Amino acid sequence: MNEPEIENKEKVVILGSGFGALGMLSTLDTKKFDISVVSPRNYFMYTPLLPATTSGLVNFESIVEPVRFFGHRTQKDFKYYEAFCEDVDLETNTIHCKPVQKSNSFSLQYDHLVIAVGGYNETFNIPGVTQHCNFLNSLNDGRRIRNRIIDAIETANLPEVPEEEKKRLMHNVIVGGGPVAREMASLVQDFVQEKLSSLAPESESQLKSYAKVSIIKTDDHIHNHYDYAISKCYEKKLQRKEIEVIANTIQAVGDKEIQLKKGDSTVSVPYSSCLWLTGKTIQPLAAKIASKLEEQENSLALVVDASLKLQGAKNVYAVGDCATISQKTLIKKWEHIFLETDLNKDGVIDKDEFSVLTHSLSKKYPGLKEIIRRKQEFFESADINKDGKLQSEEFVALMQKMDKILTRFPSTASTASQQGAFLGDHFNSGEHLKEETDHVFKYKHIGGYEYIGAEEGLVERGSRGTAIITGTPGATWLWTSAYYSVLVSLPMRIKVSTNKLYSHIFGRDISRL
Ligand SMILES: Cc1cc2nc3c(=O)[nH]c(=O)nc-3n(C[C@H](O)[C@H](O)[C@H](O)COP(=O)(O)OP(=O)(O)OC[C@H]3O[C@@H](n4cnc5c(N)ncnc54)[C@H](O)[C@@H]3O)c2cc1C
Structure with missing residues (x-):
């Protein structure tokens, strides 16, 4: 028998279609609420595999799931609008949106608003970064990076190109000190080697001798999220893979050279592609909302209380990379x-x-x-x-x-997903209607996985320490996806496992897309 429809359902509007938003949808009882999702991205993207797509290990379409397909698969009932939320009127509980396609702007009323808009690339205002570097946030970014590396190799392979220019074309730089930057360095190197092995033998050996990947690190320690033993292991692996780690500060990025500060002088490093992976700062919409509230004093994220409620606002919540929990709980x-x-x-x-x-x-x-x-x-x-x-x-x-x-939680898929899921439960149980509540977000560390090249990975298993896993790509992926099963859907696991097995048997896809 069908359950009777609840009349006058509370209107919940969720901004975003990433880990935080889908985490909330996965637990929220969609029969109890009238739910609208607004996001310019009409699909959910499994970002931990975005680096692998750039290197041809996994197909781009394998790591995404359309938002509406997620609704059907999980039997969740919600409306989806493909649009940017441009502003929030906190007085009238209204959001103002601009559609992605050419169409009129529109507004939506909410009883409760959940902001899950993620973060924004941090460039530290270094000249040239926005113009010359590649970021990695979307499938298009992934394609651009891959094509840039392929184009550089094809150009370096041409007969009339001077040796110095060939060397520059074969130098790929990754900026950042976090796990994504390190993983990208290993993946780019593997990809370049595989692409080079498809060239004629003389070209292959010449360009291989020029091929170089460097990490310009922005953290104190190359592997500061993991324990010391694993950190040492990772650094040794990088040395063996001949990935150079540069610790100098970047002053500017030109179209062919990066200016580094070395003591009192500046040195120029010729490069072909520069991938900027230095972490996130506050997203523009989040910054706009924060500027309307006196209580919002953090310049990097929206400040929420322990129940993820936005400080200074009524009926507004924030989860994931765009939020930070208030440091005033106790x-x-x-x-x-x-x-x-x-x-x-x-x-x-x-x-x-x-x-x-x-x-x-x-x-x-x-x-x-x-x-x-x-x-x-x-x-x-x-x-x-x-x-x-x-x-x-x-x-x-x-x-x-x-x-x-x-309040020190890592900015990860797992944190965003857990916060979203917490908020779903919070709403289902009616805690969101109470003035004071003891129902607070509790973070559970599930560990992490990091690719270090040649189908080897470092695994951090929460309180159970760390381990290195090796094996066939399919097995490695199955292992890690089981690990991340809370985040990855079954269809996505099957697609990615198949891709990985395919690239293991027939080689990775090195074609320009
Ligand atoms: C390349 C890469 C690799 C990563 N690897 C890992 C990893 O291995 N493990 C891990 O734990 N984490 C990883 N992360 C971090 C992880 O992806 C983030 O922590 C996580 O996505 C945060 O989730 P979120 O919901 O806060 O934001 P997101 O997932 O970024 O989602 C934000 C959503 O908001 C939407 N949006 C943006 N602006 C607006 C607007 N104005 N109106 C409405 N909607 C808007 C976006 O379209 C998007 O759908 C990686 C990140 C990247 C970029």
Whole structure:
């Protein structure tokens, strides 16, 4: 029997069709709400595999799923509009949108708005980056990078091209210190080698001797997200693959040369393609919304509370790369926590009382688990006057420190997806209607996978440490997709496994697209 339709459903508008948005749709009871999704991208894209598409390992169309197809597959009922949200009127609960296709602008009313618009390329205002570098956010970006590398090899293969120019054409640069940058370096190198092996033997050996991939790193450590042993292993792998790691600051990017600061002077590095993967800053729409709210003081993302509600706004939420959780979760109620922790009511917190507090806080906020292990260290660093007790001022400083730990989530697909799923549950259970709620987002670290070349990968398994996996491409992918099963649909897993197996048997696709 069909369930009776709920009348006057609350209108939920979701901006975006990425991990955050689909995470929410996957848990939200679409029968209870009137849902509209607005996004210029009419498909969901599995970004962790975008680098693999540029190197011909996986087909571009294999890593996407149309938004409406997702709705049919998961039996979720929602309306989708292919448009950019250009502005949000927080007074009248209205969003203003511009369609992707040539058509009139339109507006939508919401009872609840969920902003899941992702991040925006961070260029640090370095001259020439926007004009000359490639970014990697879309399928078109992936195609452009691949074609640029192929075009450079074909040009270098021509008879009248001077040697110096051939060397420049064979130098591909990746800028960034994160896992995506490192993965791209390995993939570009594998791709170039495979493309070169299709040339005549003399050209192949000449161009192979010129082929070079460099990473200009923007982080302190090449592999700072993983543990030290894996980090060392990765650096050795890079050396063996002859990927040069450059630590100098970029001053400007020209069309054929990158200017690097070296001591007091500037050196020019000739390059063919420069892939800019330095992380994200605030997305323009998110910045526009933030500028309307006094409470929004963070210049890099929208600030939300522990239930992902936008600070300073009513009925508005933000998830994923465009959001950061307020660092005031504990400090806001420090007096209450202090009174509860002070079991013997002597007006100070001793070590035993603090120990009880660490257990109760980490139960409520799993992100604070590390304070149980480090409670002694935390207590001692907070105890400024070294009297073995925490006075109220010392306690306040400690709460601020813990707030920072609590809200430190990585900007990843998994975080966005978990936040979206949390919000779906939040709405289903009616928690969104309460003024005060204890239903707060709890991050679960699922680990990560990073390609290091030649079908080898580094796997970080959350609390179970790290491992290196090798094997046939199909097996490796199946293993990692099982790992990421919360994020990847079955049809996508089948398509990608088939692509990987195909490229393993017949070689990767090196044609210009
Ligand atoms: C190349 C690459 C590789 C990556 N690899 C990994 C990885 O291996 N593992 C991992 O965990 N993470 C990885 N990430 C990071 C991961 O993709 C992001 O953290 C994740 O996509 C964030 O999800 P989101 O929903 O916040 O944003 P997104 O997934 O970026 O989605 C944003 C959505 O908002 C839409 N949008 C933009 N502007 C508007 C507007 N004005 N109005 C309406 N909609 C709008 C966009 O079209 C898009 O649909 C990678 C990212 C990239 C770029």
